[in-house]
Amino acid sequence: MSSSISPADIVQLERALELAERGRGSTAPNPIVGCVMVDSDGSVVGEGWHERAGGPHAERVALDVAGVKATGATAYVSLEPCAHQGRTPPCTQALIDAGVSRVVIGALDVDPRTASLGVAALREAGLVVQVAEGGIAQRARRQNEGFRRWVRDGRPFVVYKAAVTLDGRVAAAGGDARWVSGEESRRRVHELRAACDAVAVGIGTVRRENPLLTARGVDAVVQPRRLAFGKGPLPEGSELELRTGPIQEELAVLAAEGVQTLLLEGGPTLAGAFLRSGLIDKLLLFVAPKLIGGDDAPSLFGGPGAPTMADAIETQACDVEVLGSDVLLTSYLAEV
Ligand SMILES: NC(=O)c1ccc[n+]([C@@H]2O[C@H](COP(=O)([O-])OP(=O)(O)OC[C@H]3O[C@@H](n4cnc5c(N)ncnc54)[C@H](OP(=O)(O)O)[C@@H]3O)[C@@H](O)[C@H]2O)c1
Incomplete structure (x- = not known):
């Protein structure tokens, strides 16, 4: 029983x-x-x-x-x-x-x-x-979601976190994304980085923002590994690790090296590729009370979307948390 x-x-x-x-x-x-x-x-x-x-x-x-x-x-x-x-x-x-x-x-x-x-x-x-x-x-x-995905499927549990405006944009039309969300949200991001094994962005984000991806201002026993997906090159002085292979292969290698949880921080082109490969387990969306307007600013996921509503990916009902003037929505796409 x-x-x-x-x-x-x-x-x-x-x-x-x-x-x-x-x-x-x-x-x-x-x-x-x-x-x-x-x-x-x-x-x-x-x-x-x-x-x-x-x-x-x-x-x-x-x-x-x-x-x-x-x-x-x-x-x-x-x-x-x-x-x-x-x-x-x-x-x-x-x-x-x-x-x-x-x-x-x-x-x-x-x-x-x-x-x-x-x-x-x-x-x-x-x-x-x-x-x-x-x-x-x-x-x-x-x-133990990270451990479970890692043991069962030989890849890290992938959390996609992004900051979006009320109209779903991750940057202004000119590509500027600093900052979409407020201070409390950004502090939470540093806590998230400290709690995962690796943090990743696409090379497009590296070129635009040259992020450090370190966990700062929080207790981090060890810093996460910091990765950039793309062909490169990395900007002079960047301390990120360049991952040039196909996503699945890179995730398998990372898992073999002990990475159980990966925090994917965008941008939309890389996130869209992860989504279409069924590799996003959880979505953390920091929604800020701002509007960009128009249709020329990058949205959450790049690349082709679902052609019909019947093809839309159903995620689990969102958990909601208020962080300063932002709202954090958490939703699972897959459970282990
Ligand atoms: N608000 C937010 O939370 C947030 C977060 C991050 C970024 N952003 C904003 O997003 C914008 C940058 O986004 P982006 O879409 O241009 O760049 P991106 O997604 O960061 O990087 C795209 C690059 O990733 C590489 N890549 C590696 N594997 C790939 C795969 N399987 N499929 C597709 N691409 C792959 C490709 O580079 P190669 O051609 O070299 O392979 C591609 O050009 C900036 O404006 C940035 O400020 C906002």
């Missing part, structure tokens, strides 16, 4: 997701994972999260905190426990050995080689296993 977890279960899973976030930025190439142990009275007896690759998994940490109180407890884990020997022993066996009686999982493992093996091993040992569904499950999956 996978469904019908209770509202109390959801509260504990939310806590597991919260704990997982403490590892963000330091677990690569592993996902972030959190775990909560709750005894039969409903008391939390252990909490843990995965802190760094090679270090103990969240379940192991929470089990160590719980000690003997893990016997008969329910383990809430944001991601399916591993059933294989990696750099650390399998978590399924640790849960079984500790006498945990029930395991509630936020998201199933996405790796085709190991998916569902954790659930199977636990059930085989007689534990009750439930897998979340609905909103909390979606949040658990999205928490």
Whole structure:
């Protein structure tokens, strides 16, 4: 049985997701994972999260905190426990050995080689296993969206972020795009850069703006790799890496080098090519209260568009956030 977890279960899973976030930025190439142990009275007896690759998994940490109180407890884990020997022993066996009686999982493992093996091993040992569904499950999956795309498809999870005017223009008719959006939006962009493995623009944007693409004014443990797609050459002094191959090939190479998340920052010609190749997973649109007018300014995507409404790409309902005088729209084109 996978469904019908209770509202109390959801509260504990939310806590597991919260704990997982403490590892963000330091677990690569592993996902972030959190775990909560709750005894039969409903008391939390252990909490843990995965802190760094090679270090103990969240379940192991929470089990160590719980000690003997893990016997008969329910383990809430944001991601399916591993059933294989990696750099650390399998978590399924640790849960079984500790006498945990029930395991509630936020998201199933996405790796085709190991998916569902954790659930199977636990059930085989007689534990009750439930897998979340609905909103909390979606949040658990999205928490590791970069990792999931990277493992499943051998490419980075691609987020296209752009700043647009109310009439959907990314620059003025003369090509000037500094600045479309306001200060708060631009600060958010630096946070986004700090949270991803690589940032990319097309060579057209490099020629126009010569951007640094660094994460500035925010805590960045490491700077993202900074890429320019196109034949080049790069302007004198540019520190961007030139990527001259076809997009898919470049993404495969980047993935092999460990890039799990790519923030695509435009411009429209490159973004249109990504869109038509089905390579944009998520769209972040900073909409500024400005109008350019006319039809001679660049819009969000360049190149040929959908010929009819029936061909339009349907994205998920947007999340909306107000940032100063701008609105940030977030929409998924694909989920993992
Ligand atoms: N508001 C915003 O958020 C925002 C963001 C970025 C840019 N902009 C604005 O957008 C304008 C620049 O946009 P743009 O469209 O001219 O430039 P762009 O999309 O940044 O770069 C286009 C170039 O990308 C290269 N490229 C590499 N792989 C490609 C592929 N598979 N398909 C197509 N192109 C590929 C091509 O160069 P090669 O021919 O050398 O291969 C192409 O000419 C500027 O005005 C800039 O200020 C606005």
